[in-house]
Amino acid sequence: MTLDDILASLFPQGHDVRNYDGVLLGSGSLKNGGRAVVIGIADRTAVGVDEAIRLSRHVLNAMERGGTGPILVLVDSDSQRMSKRDELLGLNEFLAHLAKCLIYADMQGRQTVGLLYGHSAAGAFLATALATRVLVALLGAEPEVMDLPSMSKVTKLSIDVLKEKAKSTPVFAPGLDNLAQTGAVLSTWDEKTSLAEQLQTLLGSDQDGGDRRDRLGKTRRGRPKAADIAERVHDLALQSK
Amino acid sequence: MNARKLEAPDVSRVANSKTASWYEASARQRVRLMLDAGSFQEFIGPEQREQSPHLRVFDLPTQFDDGIVVGRGRIAGTPIFVAAQEGRFMGGAFGEVHGAKLTGLLRAARDTKSVPVLILFDTGGVRLQEANAGELAIAEIMRALIEARMAGVKIVGLIGGRAGCYGGGGLIAGCCSALAVSEQGRISVSGPEVIETNRGVEEFDSRDRALVWRTMGGKHRRLLGGAEAFVDDTIQSFRNITLHLIGSVPGFGLDVLKAEQARLEERLQRFGDCADAMDIWRAKDIFDAEAVPIMSSSDFIDLANRDGDPRYDAR
């Protein structure tokens, strides 16, 4: 599916999402009559200070205008932009700020939904797709925390050796299956049926706030320890004086 | 045991007093020396042996606490939750267990509402042997952190260790209520080598230490507004600034986010065309910008404060 196909399928009643050099901004009509705010990254664009600041502005404008509609985050990005300029200007703050805006919006009742339809990696992944309440993907999406060639360079293990090790664990290698099994991606959407309907179902089903990705990772056996460790520390801390 | 001749690890400079170096201290030493004597209780301490289940595949040794110490204590009588990363174990990187300990602590702070949190960052980012778990941990930490701030909790980040505050650690830092950084501290998303690999040595020579520190180091972050406070490399300094920051930061909400949006937009407008930190410092009319890198901590702190009072309401 091209981005245009995706937008048409998400918003059969119309949308005004535009692509500004890889930065997606706009909104779309929902089946139930409401309106979704849309932000995103397209064309595998790297997320630097210039991209992040536009995305966060769009979210904050929506919060200012009021409303209860969800915020969709469409993602086909590279990693964060790896340049001197972006780090000089404090990229960590720009990416954190974008994530904060999304998390804040979600906590205020504007359900945030990530739709990964292409690539994403590392810091860009954290500030966009992973800053939503729930993340779904289209088949063929390629999320990646760290690419195997870089891992190979650092670990001094060949890519073949890494691929072999990756057969026994979903915890380090890139790919949709691994990110689903560890709890990052809730589900993969069916491209052949209406994305608008699938979105509607998702928005209707996920009313309970709270981050359950660690529990999902435990159920799916991708992250056997995280949920329990977090819960134990939480309980110990609450009992402490 | 390794019979090759290796440099002996630093055993003589065990930190024993508050004037000891933050940089040289271990995570446990920082916690022990920062907090009131005898006040620290650890959650899931090393005797629980909750180690990483993912390092064996790579024939790597584990650490009993998976490289992070979390617990509760007091500073000058004020109760605090604290998490301290050990930068010398796996570069202080976030793994599944490591990250989950901090996630649980932040969720507890959210539910307790009245106890501030200190995060002693010392991290290269995601632990690549557990990349997916590490990244998810960071995402969950960010969520839990903002939930805690929304509940009124103050969260202070301290940066001055060997590993700096890189990658996802830099994003978590950007979510804190306030940050203090020393000269040794560095904050960045991509590391120097990665920038060089991606953009070439002409743009960024990762072996040029002065360049690395101008771009990502504590002094630049303070002058840029990437950290609220710059401190001397001592346990005492970090302890003092912690109390100051806890008392200075307001609550979190839409106003803070809007103020941050304005702050960051203004930064891009003023400095977006600057090629180097030196250009930014000159654009800020910093007196004797060339001397900044070699200035003593106390001189630099005076200079930074003359430049303008730090804002506490826009992070």
Add this chain to the structure above:
Amino acid sequence: METLSYRHKAQERAAGSKSLAIIGVVASGNLEVLVERLLPDTECQVDINTAAEGFGAVWEAVVADFVERRSPGGLKLSVNDGGARPDTVALRLAQAVRLIEEEDR
């Protein structure tokens, strides 16, 4: 990875009342030692996890020497080793015992 374990008799009980102490960091050329007061007064045990395989004889000698010098009765010492030299190992074991014998401040 290699796991080694040595059990020894000790001349006397390690001093102090603390039940637990830890020293060191797992890094190249370094190690951590977790020490717990768990055993009968005249027994001690050293358990080691190490990525450097094939050095059993060296560990055995270092541990035996440590037990002889420090008499760590009642203590179980657990080691995660990052490839440390024998003298560093000896130092950390001694530091661990000193720590658990310290009175709480």
